[in-house]
Amino acid sequence: MRVxxxxxxxxxxxGIGWTAWNQVDGLARLGHDVHVVAASIARPLPAGVRVTQTLTVRGRRIPHRLIGRDRAFAWHDHRAAQIAARGGFDVVHLWPTGPGRTAQAARERxxxxxREAPNTHTEYAWKVVADEVAALGLQGTVDTAHTANARRLExxxxxxxxxxxxxxxxEFVARSFRDAGFDDDRVLRxxxxxxxxxxxxxxxxxxxxxLRAVYVGLGEPRKGLHYALDAWLRSDASREGTFTVIGRMLPAYEALLADRLAHPSVKVIGFSHQVEAALAASDVLLLPTIEEGSALVTYEAQAMGCVPLVSTASGALMDDGVQGLFHEPRDVDALLAHLDLLARDRSTLARMSAAAIDxxxxxxxxxxxxxxxxxYEAARDLATTKGAHAHAV
Structure with a gap:
């Protein structure tokens, strides 16, 4: 396909740059014709991938903040729209965020x-995170990419x-878009x-x-580390086991969790490049996130035989009870039960670990x-049968 x-x-x-890079790399290795329009290239791409860099001058990257993020996104969208307007593509794959010119130019042809949805529907994500921040009493002290921004939503x-x-x-992401009014056939998994x-x-x-447990991710309310700590400290596993926390912590959130993080069974590592080694050395991954797209660490954990004990919002690609165990967001009792089960039943842990590797x-x-x-093929068929543009939502 021409992409x-x-x-x-x-x-x-x-971050998302790594995710998008792997998508392009995978498409190229399958033999598809890919033209990338990116602000800049941080990692070499396979031979044959055409590249247009929109925020790079004479080989030097121009930071978004230098010209303003909204202006940078608008300029990128303008350049991509010019290329889309030439035609000759089967599909245009967009990542957030742009004013819609590229999509419009493609639609007209x-x-x-x-459109990539690396997280749930934006309004859903903002509400969920805002509610969590409020429940923790952290208003005004926690500002993340999931803080409401009217211009971005536009x-x-x-x-x-x-x-x-x-x-x-x-499926968690897909459901958030369907609940927002998108037709089923417009949401592709x-x-x-x-x-x-x-x-x-x-x-x-x-x-x-x-039992050896690990958490990997940014320490912020959205990721639910506080729920992981509450379940862990109530579990039998915390008496002899260890819970390792890996990732940068937002200061106000870290202060809120200080007493729980200071428990003798909890080890706080901070940011680390040794995630694979940490997963290989752990029995279970705890990720009780309340909002997510599809956390890459849940893939990496299974590859190392580390059993995911994660929320349904984590976007983990696994079968419940086979490679790992799901719980609903904020359900500390369910996560506690899963911890206690695998702490006392090593045969179940071993079975799930082997299934994860398989x-x-x-x-x-x-x-x-x-x-x-x-x-892409489904979208091309949809564009042919229903027209290239969909109803506004």
């Missing part, structure tokens, strides 16, 4: 447009209204993935041992690329 891939940030940078709506379909990496390293995964042993082929970026192409 125009628009990403208004540094492609290949940590009958080109299918898919740009999101411009893309959504012109897109043929939304790409949802998990794809997935993210992980990149295998050199470390060999080994299933956890059935032999009696203290699941690896379905979790790679290669598998994700195959799924993404299927979504």
């Amino acid at each position: 125009l891939f628009s990403f208004p940030h540094a492609l290949g940078a940590p 009958g080109i299918a447009v898919v 740009m999101e709506r411009a893309d959504w209204s012109r897109a043929t379909a939304i790409l949802a990496p998990s 794809h997935q993210y993935g992980f990149r295998p390293g050199s470390r060999r995964a080994r299933p956890r042993s059935e032999a009696a041992a203290a 699941h690896v082929p379905a979790l790679t970026w290669d598998a994700a690329a195959e799924t993404l192409v299927g979504c």
Whole structure:
């Protein structure tokens, strides 16, 4: 397929830049013709991928803040729209955030447009996070990418209204868009993935041992670390086991959790590049997030045989009770029960750990690329049968 891939940030940078880079890399290795329009390129792309950099001058990146983020996004969207207007593409793949010119230009030429949804519907995400921040008494002290921004929402709506379909990496994300009024056929399920390293995964042993739990992610209310700590400190596992917390912490949130983080069974590491090693050394991953797209650490954990004990909002690609265990967001009692189960029943832990490792082929970026192409084909069919633009929502 001929794909125009628009990403208004540094492609290949940590975070969503890494996710988007792997999508492009996977498409290219499958033999698809990809033209990337990105603010800049932080990691080399495969040979044959055409690249247009919108915020790079003479090889030097121009920071978004230098010209203003909204202006930078608008300029990127303008440049991508010019390329889309030339035609010759089967699908245009958009990442947030732009004023909608690229989607409009593609629509006018009958080109299918898919819009990435790396998180739940924006208004849903903002409300959930705001409610959590308020419940914790952290208003005015916690400001994240999920803090309400009217201008951003306006740009999101411009893309959504012109897109043929939304790409949802998990059922939780898909449901948030359907609940917001999007037709079922406009919400296409794809997935993210992980990149295998050199470390060999080994299933956890059935032999009696203290449970080793790990949390990996930004320490913020949205990720639910406070729920993980509450469940852990109430569990039998905390008597002899360890709970390692990896990730940068927002200061006000860290202060709120200070007493819980100071428990002898809890080890706070902070930011680390050794995530794979930490997962390999742990029995279970705790991620009771309240809002998420599809957390890459849930893929990485399974690859290392670390059993995910995660919320349904985590976007984990697994079968409940097979590779891991799901609980509903904020359900501390359910997470506590899962911890106690695996702390006392090592045979169940060993079975789930082995199943997680066996699941690896379905979790790679290669598998994700195959799924993404299927979504492109569905969007192209939808554009043909219903017209390239969809109803505004």
